[in-house]
Amino acid sequence: MSTHDHGHDRPQGDVALRGAGGTVGAAGVPARFEDPGLEPHRPRRSDLDPKAAKRAERQTVVLFGVSILGTIVFLAGYFLLPLGSSEAILRSNLALGLGLAFALLGIGTAAVHWAKSLMSDHEVVDERHPVQSSPEVREIAVKALQDGVADANVGRRGVLKGALAGSLALFPLTIAVPLIGELGEDWDVSKFKHTWWKAGTRLATDPDARPIKASDVTIGSVVHVIPEDLEEAEHVLDEKAKAIVLLIRLDERDLKPLPGREGWAYQGIVAYSKVCTHVGCPVALYEQQTHHLLCPCHQSTFDVSEGAKVVFGPAKRPLPQLPIEVDSEGYLVAQSDFTEPVGPSFWERLK
């Protein structure tokens, strides 16, 4: 029978409990198993076979050789390959990168291979001691502190201690106050509430600032718009970040103007702030059939036919509308600035 394979006469309980000791339970059996101790070391091929060791050594040498080759490839690429066109740049990048990679991987793999196959792999056991210092050391440390406090003679001098703490707590203000004070420059946060649009400012194409005639805007089309005179602003990008507008022409029958905004559109042409009311990305994607504007950042979706109200996504407020009309030459112009702050919400937005 198969179980006779081993000429084995150990009583079976012994198989389970070999080496067991420690607390012994009621039945004379220990409460927990005991650690059998480290497993015996198993030699590697290169430990037993000098040929394998020699082979490992040769492989290590070859790997270091690969590294040297890599450096040579890198230097050759650096000195020989021109830049100039995009293909040339990619070629140079590939050559230098591969050269560098092999230079490094050669060294790395050689060192690891060496360590794994040729260095001793006998595990070493070291003791651990509790992290806390010994009671004697602790006692000396406490004593040292007590002595120091006594030497400092501050024990009952409350005012002195208070003065020390107070001066230490206050002096960082000399650095923090001007730093914070200057970081915000003029701190005039009311600028959030105004844009470059004024009554009569022509709507112009972004980025080449050509004014737009109402007759040029066909139904269903979208124009990215900036104020015509934006370049005159002192900080062009700051103003542009607030003043960008989307101009969209709908079939007038599709348009449902909000109460009070009946005169804000011109023959189905509406202008809305392009700055998302969520956290400020440009709302750039327009879907003709649904009249939906989609913000690519977090997908807030605004319905242009109904006052750009939010139909989906994390934004709460509709896009602010820019009231427009045409001037005597037929160009689209703003009737005024936006009537509410554009872009993301902030605490005092409605104040």
Next chain:
Amino acid sequence: MTTTTTTPTRTGRAAAATADYLDQRTSVGGAVKEFARKVFPDHWSFLLGEVALYSFVTLLISGAFLTMFFVPSMAETEYTGPFATQEGLHMTEAYASTLRLSFEVRGGLLMRQIHHWAALIFMASIVVHMMRVFFTGAFRKPRELNWVVGFTLLILGLAAGFTGYSLPDDVLSGNGLRITDGVVRSIPIVGSYLSYMIFGGEFPGTDLIPRLYTIHILLVPALILALIGLHLLFVVLHKHTQFPGSGRTDKNVVGYPLFPVYVAKAGGFFFVVFGVLALMGATMSINPVWNYGPYDPSPVSAGAQPDWYMLFLEGSLRLMPGGAEVVIAGYTLSLNVLIPAVVVPGLLFSLLALYPFVEAAVSGDKREHHVLDRPRNVPFRTAFGVAVLTAFFVLVLAGSNDLIATHFRMSLNDITGVLRIAFFVAPVAAFWMTKRICLSLQRKDRELVLHGHESARIVRFASGEYIEVHKPLDEHERWLRVQHEAIRPLEIEPAEDARGVRRKGYRSDALKQRVSRWFYEDRVEPVTPAELVAAHSHGEHDALEAVPVEQAPQLTGGGRHLVEPTDPDAGDRRA
């Protein structure tokens, strides 16, 4: 140090002389004695921290290269250079110098790409390293403070990545900053002022890039470097943890000496990590800013993704329904931004930072631990970790919902709807499932210890009964499965003492106990020797009934099985 008995070679003599010179001036001998043969345990998962370390070194090397050519300025300039499509465009010096660095500096593009890949790998390895520390319980006493140091490194890593990503001033990075501005403005009361403080006035202003640059190349790296120093100091002080196994206890450390094995392995591994990053920089394009164009507040491209470690924030912003914004007494409170961008990440990160302290409190365990846990043996912790990861993963998915929608041709709105629910349901489901899996793995361990391996050998008894022969575990295999202790819920003292006086601190104890029950109520105890003996004698009973008497002593059965006795010393015959 100079007493060599064999005749020294020339290099040997030179080395000895140098060592002697140094030691007389620095007493370096003491440090060498202390550290040279320090023992480190070996396991692949201990390399994760090293990957983080070496990608950080790679970041320093490639970053220093970039600083020589990058111009951190928002002054406007007109582009002239080899990249024809940008000819004559207005852009900031920052963007123009990034183009120059990519196209006109030999090796510049390589260094840029290596730097960016290294940043991504750095963050990935920190996160995976943190997972390894978490799931194995390496954060337990005495390492709680090192967990906090590591956590701070994670936050600093995010800061480094964010500030670096914003420097080239292309359309993508500018949009990222615009989102930052929107988030900052949503903070109650001080939001607008904070935004002014960051941008030096209105967005985008002309101050931001020089400011980010100082943070990116000086403040954050200096802090990271200092904290890595502290982190590794702690590792040396505590000595590295080790996985459970025979001979490995809380009182020893089993492994290989620092010199020479780890000097070679770890040193070599640095070159491997750097080499792999170089290979990535050589073959995989990353952040080709020339395709995006210089920053302008107007254009934006759909499908643009932030770096992966920011995706969860993006996803969190996307999932939040907009209705949450409220106006109170005329003041606007943008909960639709605050909750996803501040509260949710704040909660996730606080849970991570504080977990070791919570666990220490509710397990009541004050001992030092140097032998790691097998994740299955701590079902609550493992399940909790998986739940947090699941929440994080749902947010990452949400951050890519547009890509999912276009790739799988699904409706964006549907995906968002499903993910909104998943954010709440999936972590709970993951928690429950992981806990079940852990408990059943533990039961399987018990089964193995009690009844041994199935040997696939069927034996027929004279009575006609068939039985499979089981091979008992050798003592090393068994030890791995019985060495742990199952933590039990806290016992607390009663509310009133013997004289019926209400005890102070009872309520907080009771709370701890409730949490503790939640942590540790379900558990599987490891097999005790008594149970093993019982299992065997039970098996023997079966055997005795079934087989001829003279064979009985050789048969050690477990339950309905026969166990084949093997020589426990023959470790190499294990299945």
